[in-house]
Amino acid sequence: MMILKTFRYLFFTLLAGIFVLFVFTFAVKRTPENNYKNLNQTDKQLFDELTLQYKTFAEKSEQIWTANYRYDKKPLILIRSVKNKFIWNYIYLVNAGKLIDTSKYTKIHFPGNPYLQDVYATTSLGTTSLQYWFPFAFDYSTLGNQEVLAFKYYPELFKNGVTFPDFSFFSMHEAFHLYAQKDWKYDADAKASTNPYPHNNENYNLLKKEYVLIDTALNTTDTVALNKIMKEWVQVRNSRYAKWPQLIGETNLEAIEGTAKYIELKYAKLIDHKKKQGPTFSQALDSLLKSGQNYSFLERSVFYSTGAALGYILDRLDPAWKEKITESPTHKGQTQYQILKSRY
Numbered sequence: 001m002m003i004l005k006t007f008r009y010l011f012f013t014l015l016a017g018i019f020v021l022f023v024f025t026f027a028v029k030r031t032p033e034n035n036y037k038n039l040n041q042t043d044k045q046l047f048d049e050l051t052l053q054y055k056t057f058a059e060k061s062e063q064i065w066t067a068n069y070r071y072d073k074k075p076l077i078l079i080r081s082v083k084n085k086f087i088w089n090y091i092y093l094v095n096a097g098k099l100i101d102t103s104k105y106t107k108i109h110f111p112g113n114p115y116l117q118d119v120y121a122t123t124s125l126g127t128t129s130l131q132y133w134f135p136f137a138f139d140y141s142t143l144g145n146q147e148v149l150a151f152k153y154y155p156e157l158f159k160n161g162v163t164f165p166d167f168s169f170f171s172m173h174e175a176f177h178l179y180a181q182k183d184w185k186y187d188a189d190a191k192a193s194t195n196p197y198p199h200n201n202e203n204y205n206l207l208k209k210e211y212v213l214i215d216t217a218l219n220t221t222d223t224v225a226l227n228k229i230m231k232e233w234v235q236v237r238n239s240r241y242a243k244w245p246q247l248i249g250e251t252n253l254e255a256i257e258g259t260a261k262y263i264e265l266k267y268a269k270l271i272d273h274k275k276k277q278g279p280t281f282s283q284a285l286d287s288l289l290k291s292g293q294n295y296s297f298l299e300r301s302v303f304y305s306t307g308a309a310l311g312y313i314l315d316r317l318d319p320a321w322k323e324k325i326t327e328s329p330t331h332k333g334q335t336q337y338q339i340l341k342s343r344y
């Protein structure tokens with residue numbers, strides 16, 4: 001009896017599995033129309049934002065990062081999913097024609113749009129797309145022999161007023177990690193960690209000094225005054241690192257995450273996006289400490305912002321900083337902190 005029951009259970013599970021697969025294949029999985037004007041609203045929004053990203057990089061890449069970093073030429077896999085990221089319907093391949101044979105997929109036409117000339121749609125990339133059933137926001141896929149950003153998108157990513165996650169900035173940020181920072185080693189071997197973080201007043205008081213200096217620096221246009229402020233800033237940092245050597249990890253996080261945040265802010269400015277600038281560093285620290293809540297923000301998240309701010313400061317003090325921070329197999333880079341430290 002027991003065996004029969006188990007068999008029956010397995011049989012119905014299998015039947016249900018086949019049914020689900022059938023529904024997915026014929027209802028969920030459907031290749032989109034081949035022309036922009038016939039795409040659904042979410043896909044249109046996706047390609048509108050992608051066009052603006054690509055246009056801005058095509059025309060002003062040196063105002064975002066360097067003239068050489070052409071995000072608009074990089075391959076991208078865009079996966080149409082639902083918000084929970086488990087179910088996905090179809091895939092767009094953008095700028096993938098140089099890596100794989102895309103002719104078997106559906107070409108999507110964007111009449112009059114010079115930035116989206118290599119876009120194809122498909123419901124499967126064979127074994128490559130099996131991993132897309134994991135509920136990630138993004139992942140890396142290999143096309144030909146290159147790693148490509150595979151990014152899930154869904155209607156909620158395009159909602160007005162939502163600053164994170166937001167398709168434009170999130171995709172650009174992750175693409176920067178993969179394409180521009182391919183050979184950066186700042187986060188290798190746990191170098192980008194501040195553990196165990198010194199949660200004590202001595203450190204917080206030094207942080208306050210630091211943040212006041214950064215806030216002042218961001219509002220200082222005079223280079224002589226700016227150098228004076230940053231020299232003092234380097235001294236405060238040095239005293240923190242002498243006391244708690246593990247904090248040097250923050251400079252590696254600033255290099256990796258701060259630059260990715262920096263390009264988001266540069267882009268936001270160029271497209272006149274009202275991306276919230278938020279409070280100053282010292283205001284943010286004050287309210288954090290007053291709240292008496294979890295201070296884990298100081299262990300990692302804050303370095304996205306301090307790293308970006310140091311980028312803005314270096315724009316004025318050392319225009320070659322982007323080359324200096326860039327690592328390659330033949331060039332060991334310097335973090336924003338190291339670049340500033342070597343000045344004084």
Ligand SMILES: [Zn+2]
Binds near residue numbers: 173177
């Ligand atoms: Zn990041």
